[in-house]
Amino acid sequence: MKRALKKICIAVFVAAFWITAWYLIALRVDQELLVSTPASVGRVLWELVGQGDFWGSVGMSLLRVCEGFAAGVAAGTTVAAASFLFRPAGHLIRPLLTVVKATPVASFIVLALVWIQTDNVPVFISFLMVVPIVWANVLQGLRSVPQELAEVCRVFEFGSLKTLRVLYVPSVKPYFSAALSTSVGLAWKAGIAAEVLCRPEFSIGGAIWRAKITLETADVFAWTAVVVVLSLILEELLGAALKKWGGRSA
Amino acid sequence: MKIDSVTKSYGGNKVLSDFSAEIPDNGVTVITGRSGAGKTTLTRLIAGLEKPDSGSIDRRGRVSVLFQEDRLFPQLTARQNVAAVAGVDNAGKADRLLKEVGLADAADKFPSELSGGMRRRVAIARALAFEAETYIFDEPMKGLDPELKKTAARLIFSETSGKCLIVVTHEPEDFEFCNPVGIHVDGGEQDPAASEPDGEV
Numbered sequence: 336m337k338r339a340l341k342k343i344c345i346a347v348f349v350a351a352f353w354i355t356a357w358y359l360i361a362l363r364v365d366q367e368l369l370v371s372t373p374a375s376v377g378r379v380l381w382e383l384v385g386q387g388d389f390w391g392s393v394g395m396s397l398l399r400v401c402e403g404f405a406a407g408v409a410a411g412t413t414v415a416a417a418s419f420l421f422r423p424a425g426h427l428i429r430p431l432l433t434v435v436k437a438t439p440v441a442s443f444i445v446l447a448l449v450w451i452q453t454d455n456v457p458v459f460i461s462f463l464m465v466v467p468i469v470w471a472n473v474l475q476g477l478r479s480v481p482q483e484l485a486e487v488c489r490v491f492e493f494g495s496l497k498t499l500r501v502l503y504v505p506s507v508k509p510y511f512s513a514a515l516s517t518s519v520g521l522a523w524k525a526g527i528a529a530e531v532l533c534r535p536e537f538s539i540g541g542a543i544w545r546a547k548i549t550l551e552t553a554d555v556f557a558w559t560a561v562v563v564v565l566s567l568i569l570e571e572l573l574g575a576a577l578k579k580w581g582g583r584s585a
Numbered sequence: 586m587k588i589d590s591v592t593k594s595y596g597g598n599k600v601l602s603d604f605s606a607e608i609p610d611n612g613v614t615v616i617t618g619r620s621g622a623g624k625t626t627l628t629r630l631i632a633g634l635e636k637p638d639s640g641s642i643d644r645r646g647r648v649s650v651l652f653q654e655d656r657l658f659p660q661l662t663a664r665q666n667v668a669a670v671a672g673v674d675n676a677g678k679a680d681r682l683l684k685e686v687g688l689a690d691a692a693d694k695f696p697s698e699l700s701g702g703m704r705r706r707v708a709i710a711r712a713l714a715f716e717a718e719t720y721i722f723d724e725p726m727k728g729l730d731p732e733l734k735k736t737a738a739r740l741i742f743s744e745t746s747g748k749c750l751i752v753v754t755h756e757p758e759d760f761e762f763c764n765p766v767g768i769h770v771d772g773g774e775q776d777p778a779a780s781e782p783d784g785e786v
């Protein structure tokens with residue numbers, strides 16, 4: 336209890352420190368168009384949460400990113416398993432995923448706008464951000480499976496499913512969890528960036544873009560704050576789920 | 586079981602050379618020899634975990650192995666480790682064997698929560714839980730105190746009665762009570778006297 340209170344006090348102090356710093360910068364610049372004050376951003380946020388469109392945009396953006404994230408996790412895991420089981424597949428896929436990792440996300444967004452329907456671009460971009468991370472981590476996990484335990488599975492004639500459950504899943508779990516933690520934030524940020532450029536209906540990115548062209552800087556700040564808060568919530572939720580899943584179980 | 590002129594090398598290092606022996610299908614065989622003489626290699630060949638470079642092993646049925654290392658699954662409890670090999674229709678066997686090795690109270694503990702001797706006993710229980718025709722125990726008494734050694738040796742002997750039990754050990758006296766066949770391995774040179782089924786190792 337005492338520890339929790341201390342944690343809250345520290346968080347409040349840190350938040351107060353940075354909001355004060357922001358306020359002082361806004362005062363110094365003295366132009367709402369360049370840097371909005373925390374008070375005006377707070378006001379805009381208050382107005383936004385009372386609007387149905389706000390929740391529609393938040394919900395749709397979350398849905399798009401989650402779709403891309405889930406598809407990326409599934410594809411990354413499948414490709415990692417294929418690379419582990421068939422070395423030639425690993426050799427083929429490695430350069431492709433290395434290029435995906437190294438290419439600026441903006442290039443992919445522009446290309447995706449040419450290739451696919453606007454609404455699906457954020458899904459595709461989130462997917463692209465997740466695949467290489469999940470692939471690399473899961474493959475590393477598969478390669479770290481203790482061979483002496485694999486021999487135990489052979490001796491005691493465990494079938495494929497039992498070997499997967501008893502040996503591979505627990506060995507790969509920490510690598511998989513690390514991949515999910517790393518990629519969820521990236522998928523979210525890249526998905527919103529894609530929305531800014533392709534502006535699908537009901538989207539946080541679209542709202543940021545509209546605020547920018549109408550020079551509503553306080554709105555840009557408010558929507559950015561929403562992105563940050565949702566990113567933190569997503570990471571916390573995923574962290575809690577992984578912690579629960581990480582418990583020792585057969 | 587007939588081991589016929591088996592040779593096995595690792596990277597140019599010949600561990601077993603033209604090794605032959607007969608192991609009774611029903612009874613205890615103790616394999617001895619200095620460290621690095623090829624005892625573990627021989628058991629790995631018998632278990633089918635490796636193939637000989639030349640020669641053959643006429644093996645029958647399933648083989649259960651107690652490895653030199655405990656090799657327990659770290660995320661499974663002692664009971665789960667044993668039950669995993671016992672099969673679904675043999676659920677009570679895991680509890681019975683854990684009780685026999687004196688670990689009934691530690692059945693729900695994970696390997697990391699057990700001492701070295703306790704982990705060894707779980708590994709022994711696991712090897713015994715597997716229904717097989719041949720049981721290979723590589724240094725089964727490693728880390729056990731004299732009293733536990735006695736209990737473990739008697740349990741291994743009684744649980745594998747009527748089957749082929751092969752024990753690799755530096756302390757053959759632990760199994761003297763069951764009048765074993767002795768095989769001495771020395772880099773592929775079998776000691777002719779030791780292969781006689783007279784209990785002398």
